Amino acid sequence: MGNVSSQPFRFLDLPFELRLQVYEEVLVVGKVFYTPERVEVENQRRFKDWKLYRKPELQLLRVCKTIHQEAEKVYLSKNLFVLPTNFYSRAPFVSHWSGTPPSQWRWLFSKSAYENVKNISIEFSPVLKVRTTSSYIDFDEQNTDSSPTAVYRRLEALQTRKRNAHDQAHAEFREHCSSISDTLKFDSLETMTENFQYMEMEYTNAFCPLGCCRYIQVGWDLIPSLWPKHAVILGLDFSGERQLFMHLFSAICTDDEGEEEDWPSAEEFGLEFNPDTDKWAKWRMEV
Template sequence: MGTSTSKVLGQNAKRTCQPSNEIQQSPSSPALATACSSNGSSPSVDSRFLCCGQPDAPSPHFRFLDLPAEMRVMIYEELVVVGKIFYTHNLHDVENGRRCHGFELFKKPKLTIFLVCKQIHTEAEKVYLTKNLFVLPVNWPAFQPFTTRNTSDEVEDDDESSKQPAAPRYLFSASALDSVKNISISIDQKQLEHYGCSHSAWTQIYEPAIGPFDQLTRHQRFDHIHDLELDDVADQWLDLVHSLPVPPTGLHYLEVDFTNAYCPIGCCRPIHLAVGDWITLVAPKKLDVIGVLPDEERQFTYVDLNGMHYTRRILKQQYGLRFRQPGEPTPWDEWMIRHPAAVYTLP
């Protein structure tokens, strides 16, 4: 830390830091759950930075909270700011998107600092939430704290509801929804339910409108079913993106990956169905779109509820829309390590 820092650390203690009973007694809390899952296995922290009691040396000793706030922030940044926070890096994420490419090049955050005491938890979590990019899982609305915000939209069918985890994992604490600044999501075929048409649907709904099943050609039936599927796609994708957190000052950075944005059948890429007024609501200062083909960029246009027409030009001016190509730089490149072999590899 240098000579000046050592002098500060050697000052006599004037303040104590009481451990948080709430955190210590609740190992399943969002803070601990996140600490044990982000970017791999359980992280560790250098106890020299967390000296809230008597250190190993008999004297002199110091209290961490006696350090200037600016110096504490520097220590927090060293421990919890790693560039990107990955929750999943399975084969689907790697093979059907670009968000997890190079995940092994980012270090793991040392989040056990959250468990020291409430004040340190509050200070360190703010640094953690505002300075990292959170690469959310494909089906992130099924995780806490988002599930508590979407209970009215849950599927009522028993078979479908059984797919939801009994105890959804925390991606971060509920209070973090107002603080997180940088998020990466995907628009993915995996997020879609494939309903199709049952016998009762054909006989009670569709036959009165388009005719009996056996009197339609295969192409007529396919076109009709496909149109119905796209109606469901629009509802599901828009419900998904409307679940994004909306901090009071908006997001600083939003990355959206459309690499696997196929319809449930896989015959088309209806990207326009996922583009809408949610962009206006989230109001990112920088919107990076990846995984789109050149002729798909024209689909980024919509009309909001007030009748305002948003074109690509307006989205670029107001929300920093960029169609990022492979190899183009991002704000997170500086955190990539040069020797990834010592971190971890894809299982």
């Protein structure tokens, strides 16, 4: 039996091109998920076959500082990050705004994402965020005469209660969408615009809780703000919905007087609705 060398393998002595191949093999998995909720998996197209994508071997980033710096750029730039619904309340985003990262959740990725992330997936859905008639305030406060919960309980007419619940849910969802847009458009990822590659936005569940309102007038302005080379819109299944989205998108190309401004066309962003093929599917494991 031959002698086994006790000398460690000098990985950093390899040419950078070979190290890069190793980083891609263990860190590039196509889509990166953040343990989605069951309701997300069952109702969102961006989670299709999500269990068939490998998890990245992030322990590689802990080997040494040099490997971390080299490998993290590969990890952040070559994967699609399927962001959770509340990503704007997770670090590094929330820490960018408040200066104090939350302790209840792990970071989505490091602050290096501001310069290196090139592909993201987001969704607009009130399912996990809108409370309708409930509230997160404590019981005593809920029962004060002026609290929303107490006001709702005093309503007698069914239609009045429906309208009250609808309006409250609508306002909360608009606030949720504003948090998404503001987080991505201002400060947090402004450095992404130079090399941003791919943006996926899903509208499958963008309905009010009563099902009478379709929320398409949100999020479209992120495309010209982040300037992706390829934009994919999921969940707008009817031609009327797609036409409304395109109308909103084209509206930014004119000023208040109707004069055309120098904005790129939808074609320049590679805008697609519900594409038949998923460019990330090649990373799925075979079953």
